[in-house]
Amino acid sequence: MERLIRLAADDELPALLAFFSRAPWLATDIRPRDLEPHLRAGACWLAERAGRIAAAALVETQRHPVWQMQMVGCADLEALDEELGPLLAAADRAGQAAGAGPLLYIGDEPWLNGELPALGFATINRIAFYEREGRGLPEERGLALATLRPAAAEDMPAALAVDHAAFDPIWWNSAAFLAQALDEFRFVVATAGGEVAGYSLCSTYPGEGHLARLAVHPAWQGRGIGGQLVRDALRFFWGCGLTRVLLNTQQDNERSQALYRRYGFRASGPTLPVWQMRRDPEGAPGI
């Protein structure tokens, strides 16, 4: 039977929407009503069998240098066995050609996670979830070092530099994401010594606030600026009437977890594995 693996074209959005809406084997945390904007923003690789989509993977390609799989679907068990591997390898090769690191996937769908090791993926970390409820802050330690203010477009190059100095590349935000974040998040920068030393991103949902990002430049870490940003975020949420606050971080990031615990956050729920495709030294997927 004829099989074809290729990148989906822009005008295939309706077919992809139909496929992902009905695929019996589906791994994603995208809500059905958000599917369309994600499909428009990402790149989709698909495997066709006898002219029909048998498997597809949606990859977020904007967060250079990370290409992250956001959704994977298979029409049947045959596609899972035969088509998923070549499909993901093709997506990873395209990422490699575009200068991206190995394909990343964060998720805990049992059917997919059972397959991933055989497809060349290994768990490199886990995402830990934290939450806190109610008001109340720990005692402040000395004088606040940084000045906090709403971020402006002119701050973006400096905020990006903080982000890339603070995080490993697989967690980097892109310039495009930060520019968009000015509209979509409460975006605060902490300035110290006349420079941007850190930033935070907060978003609100019915009944809960999310501290979506916290970063302090390594040159400024350990001097209370992270704590200042957390206090500021909590006060913002309380001002919105939200006393339940959620966040997540990497399981091996002990420093951030110590900070969050000091501010009353407690680990909640199971952790999520972070998978990365292995590449051999020449860059081919390691399968």
Ligand SMILES: CC(C)(COP(=O)(O)OP(=O)(O)OC[C@H]1O[C@@H](n2cnc3c(N)ncnc32)[C@H](O)[C@@H]1OP(=O)(O)O)[C@@H](O)C(=O)NCCC(=O)NCCS
């Ligand atoms: C996690 C992170 C935001 C913390 O920022 P920070 O500015 O270093 O945080 P703080 O200085 O407020 O607190 C860290 C430590 O500094 C010390 N500290 C805090 N306030 C201080 C003060 N006023 N004077 C001196 N030292 C202080 C403490 O030892 C504190 O550790 P403790 O909480 O165990 O007591 C920062 O390390 C970072 O950007 N890391 C990389 C990105 C990251 O992990 N982001 C968050 C997870 S997604």
